[in-house]
């Protein structure tokens with residue numbers, strides 16, 4: 277008997293705890309450290325960016341001294357040579373500052389874009405490995421919006437806020453040091469003024485941020501309403517619901533407008549406060565400093581450079597207080613992204629190679645190809661209701677098995693387990709006597725060609741939609757499959773034949789045409805086991821005949837499990853299984869079951885007499 281390896285068991289245990297994603301608050305440092313693994317590959321760029329940051333901060337701080345030099349040595353002395361020298365020094369500092377800023381901006385923004393691009397790629401690659409159960413607990417649109425908004429926030433943080441925070445911290449420390457050395461009394465006045473500027477800025481800044489989030493939510497609501505209305509435009513028009521929808525949409529837009537106006541008002545207050553308070557502070561300082569210049573205690577250059585450093589310090593404090601909130605939010609975003617990346621997959625690929633099975637049909641062979649022993653399963657969202665109960669079944673190579681039963685009997689669930697979208701809680705499924713959980717997941721799924729009831733079409737050309745099943749297929753193979761599935765003819769009648777783009781959800785194809793595309797895909801995949809969920813949609817007789825013929829071709833030489841809705845499928849099947857409430861209640865041929873199974877008789881009457 278094959279068993280799972282310890283690694284698989286451990287991963288399964290962790291995965292069993294799978295729960296909806298939750299928003300946890302973490303400290304900014306902790307949260308931001310979490311993206312270090314994504315920055316690590318770009319260590320060199322990080323070092324360059326930090327160097328540029330330090331150089332620009334130093335150049336900026338030196339500019340203050342340059343101003344002092346320019347006034348005291350250049351202007352006050354009345355010597356033109358001194359003025360030229362002072363100006364040359366000043367210009368030198370400006371050039372260093374300019375080039376440093378160029379490098380800093382380029383490198384830091386590059387890092388932001390690069391890291392976020394890597395995170396997006398890693399997230400998508402990881403999401404593709406998560407089982408359908410994960411998406412039942414976490415709605416795809418919620419995940420999608422989280423990925424886009426969280427990564428955009430991260431991009432702005434890595435690409436600007438983080439560098440603003442570092443630069444402002446350097447400026448603040450450097451600026452205060454310069455100020456203290458230059459003029460102790462004025463510095464004290466300045467430090468006393470700082471809270472009067474910072475506190476209101478923080479207060480209004482926080483309100484603005486809260487309202488911006490609120491207004492973003494309102495805009496998202498408008499967007500959601502809009503996309504829903506556009507998707508269901510035919511329903512809206514058929515029910516002459518336009519007026520009502522217009523009113524509801526107007527209401528949503530007006531609500532978004534009201535929130536935006538509130539935000540704008542707070543922002544305007546913020547600007548007013550910042551200007552009045554900071555300029556007021558500078559005025560007070562100029563008054564004290566001006567008195568010192570008049571009394572000759574300091575030079576005019578001293579006062580000018582002092583003013584310069586005060587503005588640098590005030591700017592740094594304001595910038596820091598503004599980006600702190602941003603960094604906090606980014607920490608939350610990073611944590612949520614990491615949470616998604618750490619989400620374990622419940623479906624773990626095995627290591628065993630696929631057992632060798634000859635692909636030639638050989639009904640005489642007695643060994644079962646597929647065996648289900650004691651398989652019981654409940655969906656994770658409905659753990660107390662068994663969708664399949666202690667199912668035992670073996671299917672021989674080349675056998676055509678039809679599954680019939682009332683709606684909700686568990687027919688599709690059986691396919692989902694075979695495809696390993698879910699794992700049974702009890703029992704096992706074997707392929708050529710090997711538990712499918714021990715096989716490589718992609719090798720195993722390569723053995724199955726699944727034709728779902730609803731054909732998923734992508735917004736690609738017809739040829740690309742067909743080649744979805746086999747990306748190596750060439751033009752001839754694609755056309756051959758389309759001919760076998762009776763799709764070639766209608767494809768040629770499309771405006772650009774095989775190059776015709778199918779709209780989102782393939783809206784430009786009829787139900788029967790879509791099914792034939794799905795059948796052609798299965799032919800191209802050329803897998804030995806066919807899982808066919810026959811469509812019940814009412815096809816016209818001609819279309820039904822074409823689909824039926826295509827199916828016959830597809831089933832040739834393959835082991836097939838067919839959820840049967842058509843008389844022909846049931847009659848042609850080697851065996852019919854009758855499922856009810858997750859159990860196989862009877863099996864046999866059509867005529868046998870007509871004799872022995874009351875449920876089948878009822879189904880047959882309903883199906884075959886109209």
Ligand SMILES: Nc1ncnc2c1ncn2[C@@H]1O[C@H](COP(=O)(O)OP(=O)(O)OP(=O)(O)O)[C@@H](O)[C@H]1O
Nearest residue numbers: 655657658663681682683684685686687688689690
């Ligand atoms: N993703 C899911 N989560 C929870 N319950 C589910 C899920 N899919 C199906 N079920 C439930 O499992 C049971 C079996 O459903 P299943 O789709 O296998 O039935 P079916 O025989 O294929 O029906 P139909 O012929 O109508 O497609 C039903 O009670 C159904 O409500």
